[in-house]
Amino acid sequence: MKVWSDHALPPEVRQSLVGSLFANRATLLTGVLVHVFVYLVVFHKTADPFFIALCFAILAIFLYRAQVFLRFGRADKPASTAADAWRWERRYLVGATLTAATLGIGCGYAVYGYADSFVELACISVTLASMVSIVGRNYGSERAVDLQCLACCLPIIVGALGSGDLYMILLSLLLLPFILTTRLMAAAARDFLAENVIASRQMKKMVDSFDTALNNMTHGLIMLDPDSRIQVINRKACHLLRLGDRNRLQGCALEVALEFGARDAAGPEPLSHVLLDQIRSLGGGAQDRVQMHISDELILEFSANRRPEGGVVLIFEDVTARITAERRVLDMVRYDSLTGLPLRDHFIELVGDRMGDPDGEAAAGLMLLDVDGFRHVNDLKGHLTGDELLIAIARRLKSVLPSAPVARLVGDQFVVFLLDPGGADGLTARMEDLRVALGQDYDLPGSMVRVKFSAGGLVGAEDDDRLLQQEWRRRLDLALFESKARGGNSLTMFTCDIDARYVERQRLEDDLRQAVAEGALTIVYQPVYTADGTRIDRCEALARWHHPVKGHIAPNIFIPIAEEIGIISDVTRVVMEQACRDCMTWPEPVSVSVNLSSQDLRDERIVEVIRNALASSGLSASRLHVEITETSLMEEIATARAVLDRLQEDGLTIAIDDFGTGFSSLSYLDRLPAQVVKIDRSFVLDIANQPRRLQLLQGIVQLTRRLGLEIVVEGIETEDQLALVNKHKCADFVQGFVYSTPIQGDRIADLVEQARRKYGVRGIHVA
Template identity: 35%
Template structure:
């Protein structure tokens, strides 16, 4: 009897017979646990996809999917609680409508989620999760709901159309091919469901008057998507579906109907029980003997995990349903792994690692000793910024592998975050062994790594703390090892440091200084001092360099060499830089119109703020002409992002602001900067003139650099002139436009600038200095 004949047979009443229809509706609502697990897997997959992408729209859809799934589970639960043994046709019809409605809503939301994932993300991992989740769910639709044509077609369409459309619209040929390939697959699922529906309806209609066959049909209808076997009163196989043999570890074409349990293999399918591992045959024999419900998992030799459910029947015998849950188990394991391990390096994450370390510290008999090594990679940020996060991630994986190979037995490591790692060695470790391990770890990490054709070298700095000497819990040990790490990095990178109380005092003082620095701006503790620049052609002061000073209420005047590096480390340099620009321009406008001011802009200001906007706002607020402001930029600022910094300097130059390259010679001294940047001036560092009185080569080098700059049309300023002898040599043998240094005056408060200008602003400054010295 084919499907057309079945349709003709039911055409008269336009409905299935009541017993068949009841079985169909019950089958749709059966297996609450499988439905719950399926929904849970979908929920977790959706939130994993959202967590990786960070897309708020995916989070919204995930919450809607969870809501629809919960309502669907609630409706199924209500069915089991409210439907009795003999429901009416109208009651069953109402429950079928609710099932179709909630199922369609859930699948439509899931399809929209997958379409959104493909449309808004190019992450291949996210695509893999989304497509795998949807494919698994669609297959489940066909297998679980094939008894209802409306349910299968509507849900398969609601799921398949969005994912195929998303693949076709993604924008590359491979996704489009995959989207086209899925279309016949979805069509085939409907065809398979139709064939299954034809087989089952035909069987139940031809045996409708046979109660035993009807009972077997009801059970089979609920479980036929999995492996299924029924046993008669003599414990022989009475009914076996096509998948059962394969899920028992046999060939799928093995004939089992009419055979005894002995036909199952003695080895292969292993079931873990409280009495140890047993074969599947042994467990089934016990189930048939006891006549009780049972559920267990068995493992095949090929690694597949099969879930088995045994249910006794009223007419004696029983039914065994097998389901391949390998993918579900693997997904659950992967979810557990994601919750406990860093997905990049596969090291334990911070939360899991902290729990493990606290367990070690607790011990059996109280506090157990251990040593914590806090590892921070040197120069990793430069590699990540210049070569990209993909290369940086691969480098982190390489470092993690090297750490594992270098660690002592029983030691544990975790990725603490970014380029930081923590290693814990249980037990009492002598200081010498800690030193040897730290040196070995630094040596291994510092070896060159070949990543995507780039030979990369990073170093490592390590802070070391020991329990119980430096702390009794993980948080305290982590805190003090971080203090030791700070000290190690201050020593010049590639170093390690043990925590001591004295070191803690130093770091605490440093932290107090950091806190005071954050509040210094609001408390008006910063002030500007100005050092004069002497124009040799005009023989007078023509500009001042603005130098910031911190007048601490308790510590007195703090050197910029101390607080500027701290400000850069804590990200406070942009606020100080803005203050310097605004103050310098405001004070400069009170000076004679032919006196300008020079302000240094650090490399971090170029990275962390819009320098053009800050300079423009300072000029507009003060009313100072742009031609009277000189922005000094160091060579280190060039190295961070040459193209972006060059573009910023060009925009500044277009406004009329003068640009000078400060401290030339202290960085990479790349002469390419002299013709690629929009420079007006080059400031030669004091290191060039320290030995010009005695070292002829220093003078030749200085002369060559200044000559080249002069040929390029650049003004030249020599910094650090401290003696009359240096000045005489520079004036006679080197082409220079300006000088700056203690010979002409130290930096003075803003209030003394007017007095200095009155004394030396237009007099013969150079001759005065020569006469004095």
Template identity: 50%
Template sequence: MKPHNPNRVPTDVYLSFVSSLFGNRMTLVAGVIVHVVAFLAVALKTSSPFYVALSVGFLAVFAGRMVTFRMFDKVDKRTLSREQIEHWETVYVIGAASTAAILGIGSGYAIFILQDPFAELACIAVTMASMVSVVGRNYGSQKAIDLQTLACCLPMIICSLMALDFYRAILSAFLIPFGLTTRAMANGVREFLYENVIARRQISMIADRFDTALNNMPHGLVMVDPENRIQVINRKACDLLKIGDPERLKERDLGAVLRYGARYSFMDSTQPELILRQMTHVAEGKLSRTLIHFPEDLSLEFSASRRADGGAVLIFEDVSSRVKAEQKILHMVRFDALTGLPNREYFSHLVQDYLTKYQKKRGPVAFMVLDIDEFKHVNDMRGHITGDRLLCAIASRIAKQAGKAIVGRLMGDQFILFFPHAKDMAALDAEIHRFHESIQGNYDADDVTFLVSLSAGFAILESDAFAMEEWSIKADLALFESKSKQRGGIAGFEREMDGRYIEQQKLKADLREAIGNQGLSVAYQPMFKADGTRIECAEALARWVHPEKGAIPPDVFIRIAEEMGIISEITRFILMKACKDCMSWPDHIAVSVNLSARDLRDADILAVVSEALEASRLEPARLHLEITESCLIDEPAAVRAILAELRARGITIAIDDFGTGFSSLSYLDTLPLDIVKIDRSFLRNIVEDGRRLKLLRGTVNLARELGLKIVTEGVETTEQLALLNKYRATDLVQGYVFSPAVPAQNIAILSQSLSRRTAPRRRPKVA
């Protein structure tokens, strides 16, 4: 990199070169003394006043140069422009060239005029000595080198030639390569220094950039030598570890620094050694990186690499936010969002962890399932927000009363618990019953107090026999057993339940097969006019005769079908069969079919009903569809829309089992109904209990005020029938007092029998 042209040299470097010309002034003092003494000696030897004049010239030039040096010292170098720097260079060159010219003229005068050996030797020796010093002092200016060399050598060369001495001419010719060599040496020095200045500036720039990057990087960085002494450490590392200023830590032992941090900052005493050990493991490739948790919710992730000289580079970053986010995500994955309890999967993980930890410990453990009784009514009556708050209150009490038991939320309104090792089964059984009793009672949610009962099923077993899925099923069987007996009950698993469960599973499979193979049948219970003179309608009832178990009660297989989600297939079968059978009856007899809650969950039932009517060609008016309150719980608005569409097609809509629910009266006004079927529970003790009769009559009167037809179910005795007729409390009667359910062909036979019985007898003619 050669700065041949000063304009190509950066201004700051150019200034440093020019400033070097005005430095080291003692050499000038020594030089002027030598010059004056030598020239005065020549004057004394040769009695030439010319050298006295030259000596005075030396002193005058020296004085002028000293004045310019002082002026340059006073200039603010930071404000100098390139032109001003060049001006000062010119000022210096003029002074230096003037001194060189005096030397050259003195030497030439001695060669050509005086021709005195001493004068020639003295003048030429001083001049050549000055030429040598030109390189060391004036390398910063190529113009100074060139002019001084020319001013010194040119007079001597000219005067040697003018002396017409062959040998002097040869010697003077040697001054040319001498001058060129001097010039080249000065340029070489200047170029070397220029390259070093540029390199130093680049190194300084790189160092500044490295330092800026090092101290602004988001990672902490520590570089240590083979003896574990800190060579480089950035500010981020000091801030993260809280170990002081980076400058004070260099050449300190990293372990000592970390131990100091543990003593005076937030680290505990074990963490310095942990960091050093983990750094060694990472550097050796045993770990790719390691995460260390510190107090104050700080988490640092470390990585390290071994250097070629045996040292290491340790890099770490603050990953607290990432760790917190991962912990939050992990919590969301593991815990129920509403109650904060472990979900089923994490509950299983906690149980397995416990069993693994205490696998050598012997003793009974228990698995328990809890179910909140009739929790759905809370959501229906108070809304889901209140229901959720009540659920949280229940979960909180369960967790509080559970003690050492592991608690989880199974789903919806069900919870699961795992009771750890107990002394014996009797003690564990007592603990479970105590816990179950403690969670019953009143709960507050949204300023409302709810009386809550929870049904429970549990299974106790030895810990080495525990299998989550198997014993979850056993606890479910016990829960089913407790719910079938009473609300808020508790039952432990017994081996007989396993047999019943297996039997039920087989029954489900047989029912599915029966539905697929048309193995069900339909019986019809007729609805008579109140006086028993006519059949108006017949209710279609599903029947199933099992090939091995015989007749299965409808309430059993219908419930199973609902659990299996195949009740709609039974409904479709009954609809098709009922409409077809109805066509074989007298025209005034209709057929009634029950719809389940699942049937009314979507509009598919509309297509099924239309298909049944079209296939049988039955008039819509002869088809009655019965619904219960349970059909309206999930989506009442959607159910109303479906019923309205069916009624608009001419189909009669009836509400079945009226009076068994807590909100039945509201349905009379909001639903598109034609018939109200009074539940058999209204007739219980109606003959003996006058209040029940009044309740029945009031309900009937309300329905009639709304223009609804009344059907009374479960009329068993003539006394009940007599009371109903006495108070005109029904329009149609359905019950054993007239007829049980019969096959389809019997409906027509019964109707014909009633017609013959009520037909007027012909009187014999009188002759």
């Protein structure tokens, strides 16, 4: 144990020790009465007035000490500071030291002046008895112990020395170890009190900290004894359960507290009973945690831990916000925010629940609905109107099919699950009726929209789990694609043939990717002659694909596939590079023409592709024509114009291919930097038998010539067609089988030479 001296004591300990000096006030009066009584008895025997004087001195000192004690008791926090503590200790020391000195002087006087054993024994007894009480009463002050011991013992020793009695002197000297023992005992008591005061203060701080932490927890906490009585409860628990003042709940049975707590909680059964059942389940280890719906605005989550000595610690928290957020997130995951319909995953769950009857004999089916022309609704009427239309469609779906699972997939696509006891035929008929019923006028804010639907259907048995396999979406997409390919506004049921065509298409796509990557495409060229056939002006590069298994694949098959799978730009690059290299082997100034796709015109990197092809081959830009179709210009005309302007600046010739087949042909002549117009073959087809076609062709030619553009007529296959075109001067150049079919690039030079020999110098055009 640490030994504390007065000057090393912590302030709060010193204050407590000073307070202990003034604690036992009753003993003060007892001591005075005993002291006065003894000295009166001694006076009666000796008749020595000195002892009467001692009685008066003791009474006077007592009065002083009594008023000091009274003042200390009446003071508000008398030893609250170190200075106050020392001031009160000093006042106590004066009275205690005077009392001890009075007793010591009386005892020393008796030893020195009287040889009477009674007088000596009476005085020494009362003095030593007072010294013994020093430990129990004055241990709180080291100075008080020292001063009182010295004040009592020194007069006795002096009296013994003055008496000359050797034995009395030796006996008096034994007071010195008695003084030391008294000091040690008092120090031990003082140290014990100091340690306990410090420990008590620390414990109080810990308790205060624990109480602060406990009552500032975001969780409610209740500690129960083995009899389910509340030992500890924090403020949060009282607030959440509405139990009132927590100080009144100590020792209260939990059931009683709950009974008078949340009496207005939701549920038909009293909350106390429900909670207690759940708590018993938690405390028994049957479950880790449980959620309780206390009211519409409060959801609590409880957990329990058993205490080693018995009883349970309950911890619970308000999870209302979390549960509400989880429900909101779950709704966001399960339901479409615009239409309120289930999304795909939740739709599958709902369908799985409907297909849970193993004895079901009805036909089950899925139908994918797609709004025909929905993009035009967004473009013409705005996206807000488009959203209103989707909401109206969802509302109509739910009204027509109030109990059937219906979901929105992506964009303007909806999927429906149907059951029909009439079998596959009945279900198919029901799907068609539903499609027609949905395809009506929709009265939207500010507009009326006429809607038609394309649909794809898939039918299986009610207990056929394969209906919900991952393939269902692909199969519905395939069936819907068939409906779209047939012009829309129809229902197509999925069949194995559709799947086989899809698989074949996938294989063809993979083979095409491989062919482009390995350079397996070949290039042929169809010459473009002057209208009189005297010379070759240019040759159009045409891609060809010879499949190793399927043989020749027509361009009208693999070119759209390349565009759809996003590799048409790679095809363009391959054709462009090969065409430039081949053109360098032909006599000048025969040029080459290469087609650009709509994807090429949306990506300005095509300019660098063409420049690299010209640079690597050494071909002059003036010998390269690029052809664009009207359909490729229908989207993002601004980007296409920027690309064509850069190509024209580089010296390339721009030609509009298949002119007359689009919706905006005339406007393109004005908006694009074109030098050549290639009139589509449809205008010369059966031109000899249909005069209106010839008149239409002449009108286009007149307009084009006024704009200063060269004219190429495509698709000339017969001499009669050629004669009519030349008779009416409808072409500067012609292209078609009448002069040549597409041929290999190494044969172009031979054709040029043949024209030169046949027509002389006119066979080679000199620019």
